[in-house]
Amino acid sequence: MRRMNLTRAFTLLEPGPVVLVTTWDGRKNNVMTISWTMVVDFTPRFAITTGPWNHSYAALKRTRECVMAIPTIDLLDEVVGIGTCSGADTDKFARFGLTPVPGAAVKAPLVAECLANVECRVVDLVRRHDIVVLEGVAAHLDRRRRERRTLHAVGDGTFIVDGRRLDRRKRMASKLPAGL
Amino acid sequence: MRRMNLTRAFTLLEPGPVVLVTTWDGRKNNVMTISWTMVVDFTPRFAITTGPWNHSYAALKRTRECVMAIPTIDLLDEVVGIGTCSGADTDKFARFGLTPVPGAAVKAPLVAECLANVECRVVDLVRRHDIVVLEGVAAHLDRRRRERRTLHAVGDGTFIVDGRRLDRRKRMASKLPAGL
Numbered sequence: 001m002r003r004m005n006l007t008r009a010f011t012l013l014e015p016g017p018v019v020l021v022t023t024w025d026g027r028k029n030n031v032m033t034i035s036w037t038m039v040v041d042f043t044p045r046f047a048i049t050t051g052p053w054n055h056s057y058a059a060l061k062r063t064r065e066c067v068m069a070i071p072t073i074d075l076l077d078e079v080v081g082i083g084t085c086s087g088a089d090t091d092k093f094a095r096f097g098l099t100p101v102p103g104a105a106v107k108a109p110l111v112a113e114c115l116a117n118v119e120c121r122v123v124d125l126v127r128r129h130d131i132v133v134l135e136g137v138a139a140h141l142d143r144r145r146r147e148r149r150t151l152h153a154v155g156d157g158t159f160i161v162d163g164r165r166l167d168r169r170k171r172m173a174s175k176l177p178a179g180l
Numbered sequence: 181m182r183r184m185n186l187t188r189a190f191t192l193l194e195p196g197p198v199v200l201v202t203t204w205d206g207r208k209n210n211v212m213t214i215s216w217t218m219v220v221d222f223t224p225r226f227a228i229t230t231g232p233w234n235h236s237y238a239a240l241k242r243t244r245e246c247v248m249a250i251p252t253i254d255l256l257d258e259v260v261g262i263g264t265c266s267g268a269d270t271d272k273f274a275r276f277g278l279t280p281v282p283g284a285a286v287k288a289p290l291v292a293e294c295l296a297n298v299e300c301r302v303v304d305l306v307r308r309h310d311i312v313v314l315e316g317v318a319a320h321l322d323r324r325r326r327e328r329r330t331l332h333a334v335g336d337g338t339f340i341v342d343g344r345r346l347d348r349r350k351r352m353a354s355k356l357p358a359g360l
Contacts, residue, residue, distance in 0.1 A: 008336075010335055011334050011335045011336050014215055014216070014332075014333055014334060014335035015196055015332035015333065015334050015335075015340050016195055016196010016197070016332055017196070035194055035219075036194070036218050036219045036220060037218060038216050038217060038218035038227060038228075038229060039215075039216045039229070039335070040216060040229045040309055040310065040311060041229075045309075047218060047227065047229075047309070047311065048218075049218060049219070049220045049221075049227075073346070076346060076348065077348075080348045080351050080352060081351075083352070083355060084351065084352065084354055084355055124308070124309065126306055126309070126311070128304070129220055129225075129227070129304065129306070129313055130220065131220060131227065131306070131311065133309055149343070151346075152194075152195035152196055152332065152342075153194055153195065154191050154194060154195050154345075155190055155191040155194035155195075155219070155356075155360075156188070156191050156349065156356060156360055157347065157348050157349030157350070157351075157352035157353065157356055158345050158346065158347050158348065158349065159345065159346045159348065160195050160342045160343065160344075160345050160346075161343040161344050161345070161346060162332075162340045162343055163329070163340065163341040163342055163343030163344075164340075164341050164343075165334075165338050165339065165340050165341070166253070166256060166331075166338065166339045166340075166341060167337065167338050168256070168257075168260045168337050168338065168339065169336065169337030169338065170337070171260050171261075171264065171337075172260060172263070172264065172337035173337065174264055175263060175264055176335075176336060176337055180335075180336055
């Protein structure tokens with residue numbers, strides 16, 4: 001997993017993949033499945049919806065750090081498993097065979113098995129909507145990985161897999177951020 | 181285009197498709213392409229990132245209404261075209277051959293050519309992050325449509341097309357909202 005340019009990090013989240021969000025509470029790692037995410041700026045800045053109903057929220061709020069890891073389709077059963085148990089009584093890294101790897105800027109771990117990891121700091125908690133605004137501070141991509149298809153949670157228990165990619169770079173040129 | 185149950189409307193947005201957001205400013209319809217969206221509640225409630233740099237924002241802020249329309253891959257060139265010109269000097273419905281259809285609850289139009297339309301009211305403007313929180317008030321689905329594959333903007337000028345769908349309904353049952 002090698003560092004990637006932060007300028008491109010928003011392109012990992014913009015297509016709307018389900019993500020794994022890791023935290024470290026000072027003693028233990030934890031990880032949750034989140035599909036309610038949004039890019040809010042190219043800088044990069046992201047929003048996620050979470051709150052006290054997720055065990056990870058306490059660590060996220062206190063440490064103001066997390067990692068957004070991007071799983072691919074070979075990790076579907078881990079994604080579902082992580083999303084249907086709680087860090088309150090489960091060591092999810094151990095249970096689902098995930099490898100925590102130290103990041104560069106935050107104490108929450110990267111997930112070695114994922115395609116990419118974005119280390120984030122909490123910029124703001126918009127409590128009235130349970131929206132957490134994050135700033136990406138480092139990004140990592142596993143360039144040797146063959147499987148790169150991500151998963152899109154529909155919300156009804158089904159997941160759509162990435163299909164083919166259509167190129168409109170030329171026609172979009174006026175709207176793309178510099179350096180992309 | 182027939183009404184669909186609002187309980188299921190969040191499943192249109194959760195997978196992260198690029199959307200067309202329509203507004204009506206009291207005189208004219210307008211439409212913009214938005215890929216920075218998020219579900220924030222099942223009720224349904226959504227967040228989008230937009231601001232004064234989008235011509236539609238003034239109408240959205242003043243009328244506190246919009247429609248989120250979900251285009252499919254046959255509309256890719258319309259999606260890109262709408263995203264790279266401005267309603268300040270263009271009648272985008274006319275230019276891109278889209279048909280505005282009256283909704284049930286808001287004055288912003290549905291887009292007849294889209295797979296689905298969600299009529300929304302603005303619940304809150306989180307101005308410090310340019311986040312607009314919307315509540316879905318009516319939803320419509322074109323059940324006769326054959327092409328149902330949506331587009332996921334990567335943000336670099338490419339778009340990922342929906343591939344196959346994987347079913348984990350049974351394992352997710354504990355996490356799905358009632359009545360889904």
